[in-house]
Amino acid sequence: MKIFYYTFGCKVNQYETDNLRQKLSGLGYKTTQDMADADIFVINTCTVTAQSDHKCRQLLHKIKKLSPDAVTVLTGCFPQAFRQQAEQMTECDIITGSSKQDIPALIGEYLKDRRRIVRIKDHEKGEAFQAMSNQPSGLKTRAFVKIQDGCDQYCTYCIIPFARGHIRSKPLGDIRDEIAALAQGGYKEIVLTGINLCCYGKDLGDGTRLIDAVETVCSTDGIQRVRLSSMEPEMISDEDIARMGRLEKLCAQFHLSLQSGCDKTLRRMNRKYTCEEYRELCTKLRDTFSDCVITTDIMVGFAGETDEDFAQTIRFVKEIGFEKVHIFPYSVRKGTAAEKFGGQVSSEVKQRRVKELEAVCSQIRQEFLASNVGRTVNVLFEKEKADGWHRGYTKNYTPVKVKAQDAGSWRWQTKNVRITGVDGDSCTAEII
Ligand code: SF4
Known part of the structure; x- marks a missing residue:
């Protein structure tokens, strides 16, 4: 079948x-x-x-x-x-x-x-991480590996803790085995993922933390690059940053979930950081990693968000200069605390705010892409050149394409290229 x-x-x-x-x-x-x-x-x-x-x-x-x-x-x-x-x-x-x-x-x-x-089985306190590991498919350069599940944060807008249950983590030994098999199967890049990735290890009871998993993956022969998916800003310590800074394979691309650039809104969301703390974290990461790229998610039109609150978010986005932002309008999820909040924002206002923020973020993105022109960067090529371009990404996840001059595929290869321009959401480059 x-x-x-x-x-x-x-x-x-x-x-x-x-x-x-x-x-x-x-x-x-x-x-x-x-x-x-x-x-x-x-x-x-x-x-x-x-x-x-x-x-x-x-x-x-x-x-x-x-x-x-x-x-x-x-x-x-x-x-x-x-x-x-x-x-x-x-x-x-x-x-x-x-x-x-x-x-x-x-x-x-x-x-x-x-x-x-x-x-449908209910989630239970103390339930184990569902053992699973994926085998190499032989087709891709980059593998996503789930190492964590569940969330106990209960942000007021979020239904995920109800859907995913309590935090649980994949044992370090299982991660080591899976990554070794993926490296054997030809994968060059690993992206560690989870529902609340920074909570990795909290349930294991032996002091293991996310940074231990990252160091384990970085030490695997054959893996050239390691990335982290979305992270919660309040859970990244100075020690984590110092240890991450010593990992050559760790890509300096950090997706730090922001949601709002307004402290009052963050409190209503039950987010556990302030704009000031978020700002400090960005500075520390940019001081530690050269070519550091910071991306984020922003929710627009959360219950009670006023025009002034939204204007604060716009100002904060410009100040941080996020290289990429995923923007989405708030939608009420039944069963969450925010379902009962007053001050729900109309969909017209949400759409207007989404457009306004998109325009700001798109300009910052274009400026970032243009700032790469003239630089020499290392690219891991991923895609077959079906449309006449070899395509891949730099270590900090800047998309790069090079006009194909030959018949061969560059997939799985890393090459140094010089950035020559910008085309849409990608840098164009020539081989050197
Ligand atoms: S937004 Fe993220 S951290 Fe907050 S409850 Fe949802 S999954 Fe957890």
Whole structure:
């Protein structure tokens, strides 16, 4: 039987879908990229915004129209956080939550008598990290590796702690083994991911912390670059920065979740840092790492955000000069503390603020890309040159493309290039 996989949301979800695909392939199920050809659909959901839920419903409608008899599996954060709503989605034949490791058995069970299955397990305090490791696919240069799950922060807007449960971490030895296998399989770059990555190790009870995992991965032969996905600013200590600064393979690209550049809004969000602390962290990172790039997420139009609060965020964004910003409008998530907050902002105002912030961030981004012109940088090439360009990234994740002069592929190769210009969201370069 052929399975079409669709993954919404973050890289953790992507990693888990890849893991499921590998398990199901081992049981003889084939993967198809063609929806019309699929016997089974696996939809790994995200529920971070109302928009994610909406997109999931649209996909389900499309599937049922296209293949009414196909088996549809709904899994991930949406059914875990919103069980009742998920149960009402009668288009789905199998509904499960975070226990994605159960899906192969659930598909087998369903195929016996085609009786609908809804099986969502509650998260429990002290539950173990679901053991999983992905095998090299032989196709890519960069692998995302999930080393942490869950969050106990309860930011007032966020549904994720309900969907993902308490913090739990992958044991250091398992990380070492997985990275060694990925290096053997040809991967050059590793991105460590988690739901709240900086909480890595807190549950292990032996003092292990994220920096220990980073040092372990950096010490793996064959791996050239190591990146970290989103981090919480208040959890990065001076000692962490000093130890990170000694790791040659660690890429100086840090995604520090900001959400708002206004202290009053940060407090209402239950974020655990102030703008001043965030500013100090950026300075320390930029002092420690040359070519340091800082990126972030900003939520616009949180409940109670006034024009002046938003203006503070704009000023803060300009001051920090983020090299890239992911901007998204706040949407109320049922069951969170902020659902009951007064001062909800209208969608027109949110959209206006999103556009205003986008314009500011886009200008900073273009200035950053242009500031690279004339520099010599080292690029790890990733993509085949289907459109006539070799494409890759510098260590600080600046996209670079070089006009292809030969027939060969540069994928997996690192080369020094000179930046000659900017084209859209990429630097152009020539080989030296
Ligand atoms: S740190 Fe806050 S925003 Fe991030 S997953 Fe946890 S609760 Fe959500």
